[in-house]
Amino acid sequence: MTFELRPIGHVESALADLDDAPKQADEGAPDAWLVLDPALREAAADIAPGDELVVITWLHESDRDVLVVHPRSDPSRPPTGVFSTRSPARPNPLGLHTVRVLAVDGTRIHVDALEAVDGTPVVDLKPTLSSRR
Amino acid sequence: MTFELRPIGHVESALADLDDAPKQADEGAPDAWLVLDPALREAAADIAPGDELVVITWLHESDRDVLVVHPRSDPSRPPTGVFSTRSPARPNPLGLHTVRVLAVDGTRIHVDALEAVDGTPVVDLKPTLSSRR
Numbered sequence: 001m002t003f004e005l006r007p008i009g010h011v012e013s014a015l016a017d018l019d020d021a022p023k024q025a026d027e028g029a030p031d032a033w034l035v036l037d038p039a040l041r042e043a044a045a046d047i048a049p050g051d052e053l054v055v056i057t058w059l060h061e062s063d064r065d066v067l068v069v070h071p072r073s074d075p076s077r078p079p080t081g082v083f084s085t086r087s088p089a090r091p092n093p094l095g096l097h098t099v100r101v102l103a104v105d106g107t108r109i110h111v112d113a114l115e116a117v118d119g120t121p122v123v124d125l126k127p128t129l130s131s132r133r
Numbered sequence: 134m135t136f137e138l139r140p141i142g143h144v145e146s147a148l149a150d151l152d153d154a155p156k157q158a159d160e161g162a163p164d165a166w167l168v169l170d171p172a173l174r175e176a177a178a179d180i181a182p183g184d185e186l187v188v189i190t191w192l193h194e195s196d197r198d199v200l201v202v203h204p205r206s207d208p209s210r211p212p213t214g215v216f217s218t219r220s221p222a223r224p225n226p227l228g229l230h231t232v233r234v235l236a237v238d239g240t241r242i243h244v245d246a247l248e249a250v251d252g253t254p255v256v257d258l259k260p261t262l263s264s265r266r
């Protein structure tokens with residue numbers, strides 16, 4: 001049994017290459033646009049500047065068959081099971097990113113520091129728990 | 134273009150019914166077991182009691198065609214776009230849950246307060262950012 005994930009949009013970013021991507025947003029990721037499917041306008045209609053969102057991406061360039069990785073934060077450490085890491089290599093390469101909304105232009109959402117490369121599919125947006133309505 | 138999400142396991146919980154599920158874990162959800170696919174043992178091998186994990190579930194009973202909901206926290210409020218809510222009804226019904234690991238028995242992981250019904254598919258596990266390795 002599998003489930004079908006449908007992109008709701010994609011990331012538009014100056015970050016073109018995974019090797020340039022910082023491991024986490026607080027390490028210097030650029031701002032970016034979330035470009036949503038116009039058919040989902042109503043679902044995004046209440047997103048406003050200042051909102052804190054969890055962006056869930058599909059890290060489409062990841063290797064899904066990797067179960068163990070050397071942590072990027074310290075390659076000298078022993079291999080670690082991927083479920084104890086934030087490595088993009090994992091059975092379902094879902095990325096979790098917390099961002100702040102800077103501006104909204106229809107179904108284009110400008111957000112601060114996002115560590116995902118240009119073209120990365122977006123699959124969900126949620127308010128963070130502390131900001132939920 | 135769509136992506137294929139493969140369950141890595143499922144939730145085993147005393148919570149049998151969505152109507153009994155609290156909206157958020159801090160509102161009285163029971164502890165539960167994450168029962169992982171034994172083929173993924175290596176990926177989970179470094180999970181230990183005390184770890185704080187983000188569990189990503191697939192809320193398989195959700196309506197994917199809903200774009201606007203009445204917030205459960207206050208049904209008198211006006212309809213709100215689902216991307217500004219944590220409603221399970223949304224285009225890709227991914228659930229995000231932060232839990233603490235209580236015990237590990239092979240690929241069975243006992244966790245505290247989890248607001249997901251028995252049988253809910255699990256699609257990813259990650260350390261929370263504050264606990265990442």
